[in-house]
Amino acid sequence: MTLLTTGEVYKITGLTERSIRYYSNLNLLKANKNDNGQLVLFKSDFEKIVQILAAKITGYKLKDLIDRQPSLSCIKNDMTQMITDLENILFHLDLTDSEENLMKNIKLLQNYNTRYLRKK
Structure with missing residues (x-):
């Protein structure tokens, strides 16, 4: 599986490292650290990012998504x-x-x- 650093994710999506870190701290995303200590995501994590951002558009608060993650x-x-x-x-x-x-x-x-x- 391909790992992408937060910088690479930013270049592809515009999603900042700060957002990724925040989503990860809320356990909405499972960002890992590579050998250099950088946050990295799998390409498969992009589906979760889509779900998070779409939920925000429809009015969900991120902290509410911790307990209830709508499909x-x-x-x-x-x-x-x-x-x-x-x-x-x-x-x-x-x-x-x-x-x-x-x-x-x-x-x-x-x-x-x-x-x-x-x-x-």
Whole structure:
């Protein structure tokens, strides 16, 4: 198996060593040290990185992922729901012709904020 240093991972993905170290400290990633003391990851660890980053997008907090690591399938379902909700918001944002529609927009945006941005 190919080992990649955090510098190599950064060049490929843009994920910083600090992030890798943090994920590793939380036991979300199993970074190892090579003979030179550098943190290294297997290419197979990239799947876990995808899962972590996707979970963050859908509103999971990293510390919550320690106890409950949702499957990629579950995360994809969450993303699909987010897209549906955002499309609904985009549609309604054009409807600002009355005070009633403005209030509906505020409610939609507040619900989205509560559901995703303050989630879990």
